[in-house]
Amino acid sequence: MPERPIYLDYQASTPMDARALAVMASYLTESFGNPHAEENLHGQSAAHVLARARGQAARLIGADSSDIIFTSGATEANNLVISGLSEGLRARGKNHLVTVATEHKAVLQVFEALGRQGHELTILPTGGDGLLDPAALAAAIGPRTGLVSVMFANNEIGVLQPIDELGRICRDREVLFHSDAAQAVGKVPVDVGRLNVDFLSLSGHKIYGPPGIGALFIRRACRRYLKPLFIGGGQEWGIRPGTVPMALCAGLGEACEIAGLEMATERQRLLQLRDFFLSELSQAGVVYSVNGDLNRRLPGNLNVSIDGVDAEALLMCVRPRLSISSGSACTSGALSPSHVLQALGLDEIRAESSIRIGFGRHTTREEVETAAAVLIAAIKRLMSVRYTPRLAVEEHSS
Template identity: 45%
Template sequence: MNTRPPCRPPAGVSFPIYLDYGATTPVDPQVARVMCDFLTDKFGNAASSSHPFGWEARRAVEKARGQVAGLVGAQPAEIVWTSGATESNNLALKGAALTLRAQGRGKHLVTVATEHKAVLDTMHTLERAGFDVTFLQPGADGLVTPEQFREALRPDTILASVMYVNNEIGVIQPIAELGEICAGRGIVFHVDAVQAAGKIAVDVKRLKVDLMSFSAHKVYGPKGIGALYVRHNPDLRLQAQIDGGGHENGMRSGTLATHQIVGMGEAFELAGRLLEEEGERIRALRERLWNGIAGLPGVQLNGCAINRVPHNLNVSFPPTRYGTLASQLLGIAVSAGSACNSAASAPSFVLLAIGCTPDAARNAVRFSLGRGTTQGEIDYVAATVRQVLALEALEPVPVGR
C-alpha cells in the first residue's frame, strides 16, 4: 500500500490515517486483555459440565451474553452466539421463513433494496426456495417510509427485514414505526443492527423487533464472532442452519469460541459506557470534515443529512484526470463503498438505488470515523481533498487554509 502523504502533515498526525471504521474497528486494548486470559489459562470448553475448567468458561460465556443483552435492552437468554452478522442474518431469515411457512402462515417476505448483501443474497436464496420477496426502493434520502412499508404488506406476509443503519450511507431507518406495523400484523420483524450497535441507543423492546443481528468487530471487538437477538416467543422457533450437538438452545451447534465471546461482551459493555460522549465527539468531527469540503464544486452528500449516525459521511466528488478521488488520497484509508463489495468494479448498488448517477456512485467516498479519529486528522483530510480538487482545476490551494 502506498502510504506516502501528498503534503506535509501537521504536528501530531501520523500516517496512514484510518477513516474506514465502517469496515472494521481495532480491538480495544481492554477487550484484548480480557480475551487473552481465555486463550491460555482459562481455556476450558463451555460445554464441559463435569469440571472447573468448563464451569469457568460457561460462567464467562453467560456473563458476556448479559453484557451484549445489556447494550440493546434484551434478556441474556435471548442472545444466540454466531460466527458474525452474516451468519446471524442467515439464521434469522432462513430460520424464521422456513419455520413460518411450515406452519402454514404464508410465504411473502419484505426487505429493502439497499440492505447488506448478507440479507439480499439470503433473500434471493429464499426466492429460489419458493418464497415471494418484495424489495422496497428507498427515496433519494436512502429511507423507506412507514406508508411505503405498509403498502407492500400482503395477507401472506410473514417476515420483514430492514437494516437499522445503512453500512454505506449511514442513514437511520424508522425502525420503531416499522416495528409497530409488524407487531400489529403479526409479522416477524428482523433488523440488521451491525452499524447501529455502539453508535446509537438500541432498545429491542421499544422497537418491537423479533430478531436483531450484531457483529463484534464493528464495536471494537474481535472478528469472527457475532450474535442474534431472538425475542422470547414460544410460537417462533428458528430452524437451525448448522447441525450438530444442539448448542445455543438448538439454534446454533458448535463449540463456543469463549475468547471471542468474552471479547464481544467486553466490547459491548464498553460501547454502552462511551456511547453518548463518543457520539457527540464524533458528530463534531464529522461536521468539521463536512464543513471543510461542502463548498467545493461538484461535491454531493449521499443520504439523509439529518437521520444518520454521526460516524458516517458519504460524499460523491467530481472525477479527476487520474481516477477517483479515493485513489488520490494517499496515506488516508477510506472506502469507495462497503467492505463486502470492495473487490467489485461496478458502482455501488446502494448509491444507484437512491438515484445517484453511475458517475456519482463510482466517485463516492465513505469517510467513517471512530474512537481513534482526531481533529488534526480531520483537518488534514479536508485540506488534502481541497488540494487535490484545486490542483485538478489548476487552482492550487495551500494546505491548512
Template identity: 40%
Template structure:
C-alpha cells in the same frame, strides 16, 4: 501513520477489549461445554456473562442471544431459520429494502429461488424508507419484514422503532440487520416489537469473527427458528459448534463499553463530522452529501464530488488517509453501488463518491493535504477514461 477513515468497514480493537480477549486466550482456555471441571466452568461463566452484556444493549433477555461468527451468519440464521415455518404456515412473502447489505440480499435471493416471494421496497432520495410504504405492501402471507438499522454506505438510520410500532399487531416477524447500529443507536433497537436483531463485534471496537442473533422470546418459542447448520446442541441447538470463548467474552466487553460510553462517543464523532463538513464546504469541490444529515449517524459521511475519479482518490490518499468508495463487502464484486442507485443517483455520480467513516479516537488528518489530493483526482470525463485505460494496460502488461 495512515489515519483510518474507513471505520464502517471495521473499527480498531479497544485496548480494554483486547485485554479481555488475551485473558481468555491464555489461562481461561476451557471449552464452555465441558462443565465437569473448573476450566469448562470458567469458560461457561465467561460466555454467559457476555450473553448478559450483549442482551443488555437492546433490552433483551440473555436467553434471547445466539452467538454466531458475525452479522452475516446472523442474517442467514434469521431469514433462513424462518423459512421452514413460512413453508408450513403458507407465509412465503418477504419484505425488505433495495439498500440492504449483501448478507441480507444474498439469503433472500436464495429463498426467492425456493418459491418465496421477496419484494424489495425503494427508499427516497434521502436514503430513508417510508414506514407507510411497508404497511401498504404487507400481505396476510407476509412472513418477515427485514430492514437494516443504519445503512453501511450512507450512515442513514432507518425508522426501525416506528416500523416496530406499526407492525406490533400484524402477524409477521420483524428483523433488523443492526451490524452498523448495534451499540450505537441504543433506543431504537430496544423496542420490544423488533423480533430479530443481527449484530457483530467488530463495528464496536470488538474482534472480528464473532457476532450474535438476538431473538426476542426465544425461550418461549416466540420466533420459530430452525438451524441452518447442524451438529451439536450449542446455542440452544441453533448454532452448533464449540463456542469461541475468547471472542465471545471480548464481544461482551465491547458491548458493555458501548452502552457506558455511547453518548460520549457520539459527541466526539459529531464534532469530527462538523469539521469535515466545514473543510469540504470551503474546498471549492462542490461536494454533495448522500443522505439526509438529520438521520445520518454522526461517524459517517457519504460524499459525491463532481468529476472525481473515486478509485484514483482512494489510491492517492492512501499514504496518509484510508477511505473507501463504499461497502467493504462488495470489494470483490463489480458494479456500482446498489445503495446509491436505489437513491436515484445519476450514473456519473456513482464513480465519484467516497465514504468517510471515523471512530471516537480518530485524529484529524492534514485537511489542506486531503483537499489538495482530492483536487488531483478531479478529472474531466474523458481524462478519467484515459487514466483507467492506462491503469488497465499497466495491470495486464
C-alpha cells in the same frame, strides 16, 4: 517504514479496543476451559465467563441474556434468521418476504436465493434520502407475508431507518420483524423492547470487539420458529450448534460494556469531527453533495459525491496517506456502481464520484484536519487535469 495511513473506514471494520483485548487475552492462555464441559472447574469457570458476556451484550440492546445467542458475526446471524425461518413460514402459508433495496448483501442475497426457491419477494425502494417510508411497508404487507427485514443503519450511507415505527407496523400485522443492526449497535441507542423487533443481528468487529464473533437477539416467543442451519452438539439452545468460542465472546462482551458507557460522549465528539470535516471541504471550494439524510445518520459516517471527480481515481491519489473507500467492503472490486447509491436514484456519474468516510473512536481532530487537506489537494489535482473528448480528437485527426 512508511508512515501508516490515517484510518477513516470505520464502517468497514473497527480496531479492537485495548480494554476488550486485555479481557479476552487471559481466556486464550490461562482460563481456557470449554464452557460446555461443566463437570470440571475449568468448564464451570468458562461457563461463568460466557454468561457474563451474554449479559453484557444483552444489556447494550435492552434484552434479556436468555434471548442472546452467539454467532460468527452479523452475516451468519442474518442467514440464520432469514433462511432458518423460510421453511416454517412456507409451511404456514407465509411465503412472502419483504426487505429494502439498500440492504447489505448479507440480507439481499439470502432473499434472492429464497426467491429462486419459490418464495415471493418484495424489495421496497427508499426515498432519495435513503429512508424507507413506513406507509410503503404497510402497503406491502399482505396475508401471506411472514417476515420483514430492514437494516437499522446503512453500512454505506449511514442512514438510520425508523425501526420503531416499522416494528410497530409488523407487530400490529403479526408479521415477524428482523433488523441487521451491525452498524447501529454501540453507536446509537438500541432497545429491542421499544423497537418491537423479533430478531436483531450484531457483529463484534463493528463495535471495537474481536472479528469472527457476533450475536443474534431472538425474542423468546419466536425461538420455536427457527430451524438451525447446521446440526451437532445442541449448543445455544440447539439453534447454533458448535463449541462457543469463550475468548471471543468475552472480548465481544467487554466491547459491548464499553460502548454502553461511552456511546453518548463519543456520539457528540464524532458529530463535531464530521461537521468540521465538511466545513473544511466547503471553505476550500470543493463542490460536494452528501448522499443520504444528514440528520438521521450514524454520527461518524459521511458518504459524499465530489463534483467532477472519479472516486476510484481519488482513492488512488490519497491511498498512501488515507484509508477511505468508495462503498461497502463486501462489494470491493465490483465494476458496477453501489447498489445503495443506485437505489437512492443517483445517476451513474454521481454514484461513481462518491466516497465513504468513517470516523471512529480513535480518530483525532488533527487526523481529520490532515485528512481534509490531503483530500482537498487530491481533488484539486484531479480537477486540474483536462481531458480532450474522444470525439474531438477524431474530428481533429480527420
